[in-house]
Amino acid sequence: MSRKLVSSKEASKIIKDGMRVAVGGLTIHRKPMSLIHEVLRSGTKGLRVLTLGGGPDVDLLVAAGAVEGVEAAYVGFEILGFAPNFRKAAETGRIKFTEHTEYSIMAGLQATAFEAxxxxxxxxxxxxxxxxxxxxxxxxxxxxxxxxxxxRIVPDVTLIHAQRADQYGNAQVEGVTAIDLLLAKASKKVILSAEKIVTTDEIMKVPSMTNLPSTFVDAVVECRYGAHPTSCYPYYTYDLWHMISYLESAKTGKIDEYLRRYITGLDSFESYLDEVGEESRKKIEMQR
Amino acid sequence: MNSYTPDEMMIVCMARELQNNDIAAQGLTTPMALVAYYLAKATHAPQATIMQLAGNILVHIDEPRRISILYNEFRAMEKAVHQGTQTEVYETLFKRTDSIIEFFRPAQIDKYGNSNNSLIGKDDAKIRLPGGFGIPDVSPLYPRTVYYVPRHERRVFVERVDYLGGLGVEAKAAKTRRQIRVVTNLGVFKVDADFGSMRVHSIHPGVSPEQIKENTGFEIPIPRGILETTPPTDEEIGLIREKIDPLNIRQLEILSGEERTKTLLELLEKELAEKP
Incomplete structure (x- = not known):
C-alpha cells in the first residue's frame, strides 16, 4: 500500500478543465465540501458534475461558473427546498442538465464497475x-x-468525504453511505477527504467497517468539518442555519458576495471554518 | 372525539395503508411520511420493517419514535440494525416489491395516476423541479403505490402531467393488478387498471363533493353515497401529538414561503434546546 496523504490543493490538481467529476454523499449529507471549495479556488472550468442527489455541492459549483453540465437524480436542499443557482442555470440553459433517476445512475456505474x-x-x-x-x-x-x-458511466474523478481513513486511503463511511463505494469503483480516480486520519492499527480493529478500501483510492486529504454545512454522522449534523443564509444570499442576488466571503476570497477551508465561527460549529457538533 | 387538523387526517390515512408485514421505505426528508410510518408501527402494524434513506439502514423500532429535522440521520442510526448502501436499498426494493410501501409526494399527478417531479410547463416557460429521484424507477413495480398531496389543488391534479416521471396504470410497463392511492387534505383517491382513471375512495368529514371537483383539474366521478373517511381515533391523535411529533414538524409540509421559513427556524431552535 502506498501513502496517499496530500494537501487538498495538491489533490485538486487531479481535476482538469472539462472533466466528468462525480460527487459522493447525498443532498445535505456528507458532501465533500472542502474538496468542492478547493475546486472553486483552483478556477477549474467546464466540469460535468455527476451525483445521485445534489445539494450545496452542485449549487455552489454552478453559482461559481465552474460547471457546464449536471447529471443527477435530484438537486435540492431537501427540507429547505430548491437549489436556486442550479435551478436558474438549468431553466435558462446556461448549464446542460441531464436528469437521471437513481437507477439510471447506479446501472451505469454498475456496468463500469463490473466490466460490462x-x-x-x-x-x-x-x-x-x-x-x-x-x-x-x-x-x-x-x-x-x-x-x-x-x-457505462465513467467519472474521471470522484470526490468523497469519509468519516475516517488511514494514510493509504482505507476508509470508513457511515450514516448516509449513498452510492459512494460504487462511484469509487467506477471512477478513474478518487480523491478522498476524511474527517480524521487514523492509524492503520485503528482501522484494523474492525475491518468490516472499512467499506471503501485503499485499492479504490488515489489521494487522501485530512479535513475536520470537511462536509460543512452538510452533515457528517456521528460527528456533526447539517448546519441548516448556514444553508438558510446561503439560500437567502442567492435569492437576494448576493451570491458573488457569499462566494468571495466564504470561498474564493480565502486561502483555505480552515479560513472558511473560522469565518463560519466556533459558535455555529458548536451548534451542530454531536460527538468529537 | 378530539378535533384534528387536515394533516393529521392525512397522516392517519397514510398509516392505514401500511400492513403488518410491509417494509416501509422512507426517501428524502418527508416528515408526514415518517410520522405515518411510526404511527402505523405503534398501532396496527407493529411487525413492519422500516428502511430509512437517512443512513441507508434498516431500523428496529419497538416503541413510538420521535421524528426530527436536525437529528433525522442520528435518530435513525441510533436504531440501526444494519448499515447498507443505496444500491442495497434498491436490491431490497426489487426483491421485496410486493411488500414495499413508500409514500411519494408528487408536484403533479394526473387522471391516470402518472406523476411528475421534473418539469412544470410546456415549451419555453419551464420550471425545473428538484427531480423525481427514485419515483420513476420503482413506482410502476409496486402493486400498491401511495402518493400524498397536502394541498389538493388544480395545479397538482392535472388532466395530463407536463412531464412523465412515475408511470400510472395506463402504461404497458405497469402491472395490471396495480393500485394507486392518493391521500390529500380533501379525501382518499384511487386509480386502478380496471377503471382506468382516478376515482374517489373516500371523502374526509366536512369536505363536500363540490370542493373536490373545484380543486381537481379533470373530470372526477363522485357517486352518490360515497364513503366518508373514518376520522382519526383519540389514540392516533395522542400518538401523533405527544409521542411522534410533539414539536409539530409535520406542518412544514403544509406551509409555504416566508411563513414556512419562520416556522422552520423556530422548530430548529426548539430542537437545538433538546440536543441529545
Missing part, C-alpha cells in the same frame, strides 16, 4: 426521463422483449 458495456433492464421504459436520456432500446436476445441499454 451496458446493463439491460426494463426500468424507466415509457417515461419522459428515459426519452430525454436518449438511451437505446433493443430486443432481448433471450426473451425478445424490449429492453433499455443503460450505458
Amino acid at each position: 458495456e451496458f446493463i439491460p433492464s426494463k426500468l424507466l421504459m415509457g417515461t419522459d426521463i428515459l426519452k430525454a436520456l436518449g438511451y437505446k432500446i433493443f430486443d432481448s436476445p433471450i426473451t425478445g422483449e424490449p429492453l433499455v441499454a443503460y450505458p
